[in-house]
Amino acid sequence: MEEWRQIFIHGMDMFNVVIVAYFFLGNGMYTILMVMSLMAVWLHNRRLAYQGLDEIRESPVTPPVAVIIPAWNEQEIITQTTESILRTDYPDVEVIVVDDGSTDQTLQRLMDYFHLVKMDLIYRPRLATRLVRGFYMNPEIPNLLVISKENGGKPDALNVGINMARTPYFCTLDSDSILEHDALLRLMRPVVRSPINVVASGGIVRILNGCRVEKGRVVSVSLPKSRLERFQVVEYLRSFLFGRTGWDLFGGTLIVSGAFAVFHRETVIEAGGFEHDTVTEDMDLIVQLHHWAVRHHRKIRMCFTSDPVCWTECPSTVRMLQKQRRRWQLGLCQTLWKHSEMLFNRDYGTVGFLSFPFHLYVEALGAAAEFIGYFMVPLAFLFNMVPPLLYLLFVLLSLAYGGLLSVGAVLLEELTYRRYPSFRELTTLLFFAFLENIGYRQMVLYFRFEGVVRFFAGFRQWEKVTHVGAGS
Amino acid sequence: MPFLIENIIKVVFALIVLIVIGNFVLIGLAISRRQRREKYFQRIDAVRAEFRPVVREVLSGRMEYQEGLKRLQQISGLDRHYLLEQLLLEKKPSPTEEPILRRLCEDLGLVRIWQNRVKGHVDTASVREAVGRPEGILERVGRLRFLIRAKSAENLGIIRHRDSWPLLVKALDDPHPDIQSVAARALAAIRETESFPALVAQLHKVVLDASATALSLRSVKSALVSFPLDCAPALARSLQHPNRRIRFLATDILREMVVREANGDDQYDLDRKRVGAEIVEIFLTQLPFDENPDVRARSAAVIAFLSDPRSTPALLTLLRDDTWFVRLHAVRALACRKFLSQASAIGQALSDPNWRVREAAVATLRTFGAAGLNQLTAHFIHTADAYSREQVADEFQRAGLIPDLLQRYASEDDSQATQVLNQMARMGKTGYLVSVLSADAQPALRKKFLLNFARNPDPQIRQWVERVASQEPDPDLRSVAAAALGAPSAAGEV
Numbered sequence: 001m002e003e004w005r006q007i008f009i010h011g012m013d014m015f016n017v018v019i020v021a022y023f024f025l026g027n028g029m030y031t032i033l034m035v036m037s038l039m040a041v042w043l044h045n046r047r048l049a050y051q052g053l054d055e056i057r058e059s060p061v062t063p064p065v066a067v068i069i070p071a072w073n074e075q076e077i078i079t080q081t082t083e084s085i086l087r088t089d090y091p092d093v094e095v096i097v098v099d100d101g102s103t104d105q106t107l108q109r110l111m112d113y114f115h116l117v118k119m120d121l122i123y124r125p126r127l128a129t130r131l132v133r134g135f136y137m138n139p140e141i142p143n144l145l146v147i148s149k150e151n152g153g154k155p156d157a158l159n160v161g162i163n164m165a166r167t168p169y170f171c172t173l174d175s176d177s178i179l180e181h182d183a184l185l186r187l188m189r190p191v192v193r194s195p196i197n198v199v200a201s202g203g204i205v206r207i208l209n210g211c212r213v214e215k216g217r218v219v220s221v222s223l224p225k226s227r228l229e230r231f232q233v234v235e236y237l238r239s240f241l242f243g244r245t246g247w248d249l250f251g252g253t254l255i256v257s258g259a260f261a262v263f264h265r266e267t268v269i270e271a272g273g274f275e276h277d278t279v280t281e282d283m284d285l286i287v288q289l290h291h292w293a294v295r296h297h298r299k300i301r302m303c304f305t306s307d308p309v310c311w312t313e314c315p316s317t318v319r320m321l322q323k324q325r326r327r328w329q330l331g332l333c334q335t336l337w338k339h340s341e342m343l344f345n346r347d348y349g350t351v352g353f354l355s356f357p358f359h360l361y362v363e364a365l366g367a368a369a370e371f372i373g374y375f376m377v378p379l380a381f382l383f384n385m386v387p388p389l390l391y392l393l394f395v396l397l398s399l400a401y402g403g404l405l406s407v408g409a410v411l412l413e414e415l416t417y418r419r420y421p422s423f424r425e426l427t428t429l430l431f432f433a434f435l436e437n438i439g440y441r442q443m444v445l446y447f448r449f450e451g452v453v454r455f456f457a458g459f460r461q462w463e464k465v466t467h468v469g470a471g472s
Numbered sequence: 473m474p475f476l477i478e479n480i481i482k483v484v485f486a487l488i489v490l491i492v493i494g495n496f497v498l499i500g501l502a503i504s505r506r507q508r509r510e511k512y513f514q515r516i517d518a519v520r521a522e523f524r525p526v527v528r529e530v531l532s533g534r535m536e537y538q539e540g541l542k543r544l545q546q547i548s549g550l551d552r553h554y555l556l557e558q559l560l561l562e563k564k565p566s567p568t569e570e571p572i573l574r575r576l577c578e579d580l581g582l583v584r585i586w587q588n589r590v591k592g593h594v595d596t597a598s599v600r601e602a603v604g605r606p607e608g609i610l611e612r613v614g615r616l617r618f619l620i621r622a623k624s625a626e627n628l629g630i631i632r633h634r635d636s637w638p639l640l641v642k643a644l645d646d647p648h649p650d651i652q653s654v655a656a657r658a659l660a661a662i663r664e665t666e667s668f669p670a671l672v673a674q675l676h677k678v679v680l681d682a683s684a685t686a687l688s689l690r691s692v693k694s695a696l697v698s699f700p701l702d703c704a705p706a707l708a709r710s711l712q713h714p715n716r717r718i719r720f721l722a723t724d725i726l727r728e729m730v731v732r733e734a735n736g737d738d739q740y741d742l743d744r745k746r747v748g749a750e751i752v753e754i755f756l757t758q759l760p761f762d763e764n765p766d767v768r769a770r771s772a773a774v775i776a777f778l779s780d781p782r783s784t785p786a787l788l789t790l791l792r793d794d795t796w797f798v799r800l801h802a803v804r805a806l807a808c809r810k811f812l813s814q815a816s817a818i819g820q821a822l823s824d825p826n827w828r829v830r831e832a833a834v835a836t837l838r839t840f841g842a843a844g845l846n847q848l849t850a851h852f853i854h855t856a857d858a859y860s861r862e863q864v865a866d867e868f869q870r871a872g873l874i875p876d877l878l879q880r881y882a883s884e885d886d887s888q889a890t891q892v893l894n895q896m897a898r899m900g901k902t903g904y905l906v907s908v909l910s911a912d913a914q915p916a917l918r919k920k921f922l923l924n925f926a927r928n929p930d931p932q933i934r935q936w937v938e939r940v941a942s943q944e945p946d947p948d949l950r951s952v953a954a955a956a957l958g959a960p961s962a963a964g965e966v
Contacts, residue, residue, distance in 0.1 A: 008736070017778055043616075043619075046616075046619045047619065047622070047650065048627070049619070049623050049626075050622045050623045050626035050650070050654050052626065054564060054658045055657050055660070055661075055694060059694040059698075059731060060694075060697055060728045060731070061690050061693050061694040061697060061699070061728070062694075095638050117903070117904050117908070117911075118903035118904060118906070118907050119869040119903055119904045119906035120869070120899075120900060120901040120902065120903045121864070121866050121869065121870070122862050122863070122866050124827065134903060137869070137870065139870065139871060139872025140872070142870065146889075180848065191654060192688065192689050192690045192691065192694070193690070194688055195678070195682060195685075195686060195687065195688040195689070291874075317773070328657060339770065343671070351679050387481070389481055390480060390484065393481060393484040393485055394484060396488050397484055397487055397488050397491065400488055400491040400492050400495060401491050402492050403491075403495050404491050405496045407495050407499055407502075408498055408500060411498045411499075411501055412501045414502045414505060414506060415505065418509075423506060423507075423510070426503070426506050427503070430499050430502060430503075434495070434499075
């Protein structure tokens with residue numbers, strides 16, 4: 001019996017060491033990202049004063065872009081999203097909506113709204129896809145093409161769009177999203193300006209809930225009413241302004257949100273397009289592009305810019321949030337597992353030595369470690385292995401540090417873009433940033449833990465998050 | 473061990489205190505900054521509200537210039553120059569406003585300040601602004617001074633300050649990439665002919681030694697294409713450069729310049745005096761035969777605008793090139809009415825092995841109006857090339873020609889229209905036809921179509937006939953459809 005007790009105590013000791021290491025490693029990295037992002041976003045914001053968007057808009061050298069919108073059962077918002085893209089401020093844009101075998105009125109609403117007629121156009125599938133049923137166009141709106149196809153999932157729908165696109169670059173956009181009028185111009189700025197070939201460029205995704213939308217445009221920005229949505233506002237700020245910017249600075253971009261990103265079409269086709277074996281096809285594509293570049297000895301850049309804004313609806317119920325986060329975590333694990341040869345592989349530079357290990361150990365497995373830690377550390381306390389005061393202090397430290405990161409994200413927003421105009425909204429954001437770590441973070445952690453468990457259980461299904469049309 | 477744990481507790485406790493203080497500092501920073509900014513912007517808004525109408529009136533000529541200038545000179549404060557900059561450059565000036573705006577900027581001393589800043593000199597206005605604006609000091613700290621310098625270069629470009637071009641040319645070699653990039657844009661906006669060679673030199677640098685400049689190829693190209701065609705002679709050396717990429721880029725830049733000048737006018741004639749005889753000769757005698765297919769391809773559009781007896785044979789040579797994208801550019805370049813006589817040569821491109829060339833050939837013939845459409849239709853009816861037929865059918869649909877075709881079919885005994893419809897039905901390209909017929913087509917058209925096509929085995933036509941037979945309010949049409957459904961299929965024959 002004593003022997004077993006010793007083994008248990010030893011195990012607990014080891015686990016506690018892991019937890020502490022995880023805490024310091026993860027938070028240390030987050031701190032570095034935060035400090036770097038604070039400087040970078042501030043600087044980027046200053047540089048916008050001479051960004052020369054007019055020049056990009058007017059230059060014949062600016063490449064045309066196809067915006068691909070995959071849609072599955074999005075009858076409530078699809079016309080609004082499509083219209084917002086057709087009115088976007090970009091010199092040459094082609095809009096391709098791919099109806100992925102919707103069972104609702106998605107296709108019919110598009111046909112009615114834009115007066116589309118069925119056409120039997122040529123389909124040249126450079127990327128293999130499910131059967132395409134038909135093409136719908138209105139000759140009066142030649143830059144809009146709606147494609148109806150058999151249900152095959154988001155990656156399949158995106159691949160159909162890539163096959164039909166005629167432009168050198170394409171932009172992926174979620175059907176529940178609204179672009180700011182010049183977001184595409186801003187997103188293409190690094191493509192035009194960078195001396196290195198930019199094959200992927202991502203923008204910031206902000207939360208639409210609470211905002212007022214008119215004719216496919218966000219006309220006034222406000223915080224959502226519900227607490228759950230407000231927490232997500234803070235979370236998105238932290239994730240995009242800190243995380244993505246930080247990794248972009250290191251040259252270790254591993255995630256570009258497929259909700260709003262531009263890709264070089266030919267490179268994506270050569271890299272194999274969007275694949276179906278993970279539930280986060282956007283991250284998977286970015287990793288594939290890293291592979292492609294290494295395989296072909298090509299110098300490419302994948303970047304994130306914090307000023308092109310895409311507004312998207314966030315889950316408004318715990319159930320939907322659970323589905324979303326579970327899927328994100330599952331996809332993260334699947335993608336990292338699929339491309340595990342990149343781990344500490346010197347061919348991949350920063351990605352192989354910094355970004356990939358961070359995403360694997362801190363973002364993917366860290367969720368499991370943190371979740372289990374919530375149970376194991378009290379056990380250690382019960383078994384008198386850790387002094388109660390130390391345990392309590394660690395919990396406090398974790399909460400305070402989480403708060404610091406979230407408050408830092410709100411400060412960064414305040415220093416730069418200030419999308420939430422009233423003073424009251426700023427204080428509300430700060431309050432929720434502080435509060436986020438008590439309850440909300442643990443709930444999301446549980447959802448992420450579920451994602452990890454599902455990964456180890458071999459779960460592969462895409463979970464649909466339904467929207468209610470949050471922008472009023 | 474207890475000693476160690478006690479120490480750990482102390483460390484963790486200290487960390488907590490530090491982080492909590494950090495939290496409050498960040499919160500305080502956010503709140504104080506918001507308050508400070510609000511106060512600052514209230515002031516800016518007040519200045520804007522008072523002086524924006526003055527600026528507008530002076531620029532539109534409704535207010536006497538001297539009076540407007542006097543009023544604007546009344547703006548005071550540490551950040552006076554910043555406020556003036558904000559007011560004057562709030563929106564892009566129209567061509568008529570530009571000279572007045574330029575004069576205002578000069579008379580208010582802004583141009584001198586901007587020029588000094590681009591040079592990297594510290595001026596009193598900068599020192600005053602540093603104190604007066606929330607971010608003023610940071611923007612002027614050592615390494616961050618490029619922010620203010622780049623903005624100043626941008627401003628000189630916005631007002632197209634011609635005298636500043638030598639300064640901006642010098643800025644092309646500034647150590648900071650932002651200054652280089654903004655200077656290139658500003659030069660493109662000013663379009664001073666003398667600055668063109670400096671940008672061409674940058675283009676060579678980007679290609680030959682990318683590490684020597686931070687400018688991107690697109691940025692330099694974008695700047696160069698903004699210049700007027702009169703600058704073209706400066707590209708002669710690049711068009712004959714031993715580096716194939718430089719030749720390609722120079723050709724492409726000239727192509728963009730010519731296309732911009734033509735502004736969609738397919739009758740546009742490129743004035744050889746403007747581009748220079750040397751350039752014309754290079755385009756007609758060297759570039760169509762260049763070893764680099766990119767050069768050959770990009771030369772086509774320029775050659776098409778040259779009124780020279782050698783231009784058509786050169787284009788036809790390019791149309792027969794071994795490289796598909798050379799043929800593509802050639803067929804696109806021929807999309808001017810003056811090449812109507814070459815329709816048969818273009819028609820041959822309809823059967824090109826590459827689909828993009830076929831597609832371009834269809835689009836080119838479409839630009840020839842009725843004559844081109846007739847040729848397309850005849851080709852569609854008679855060709856045995858299935859790929860080519862597919863391409864033409866695609867264009868008929870995308871261009872929205874189907875309703876017109878059906879009208880022709882209904883109005884008279886247009887055998888060509890009937891043959892096209894037959895061909896489309898045979899190819900299964902009937903979705904659009906059926907949509908038009910299902911919408912609000914005239915009963916006479918629908919009846920004629922039913923009589924001729926109701927027995928066609930095409931599933932989309934079949935479905936439509938079934939719908940007419942069961943749902944059509946017109947009993948006559950209903951009975952025709954029902955009769956067709958009852959009768960044995962005639963395998964697509966009309």
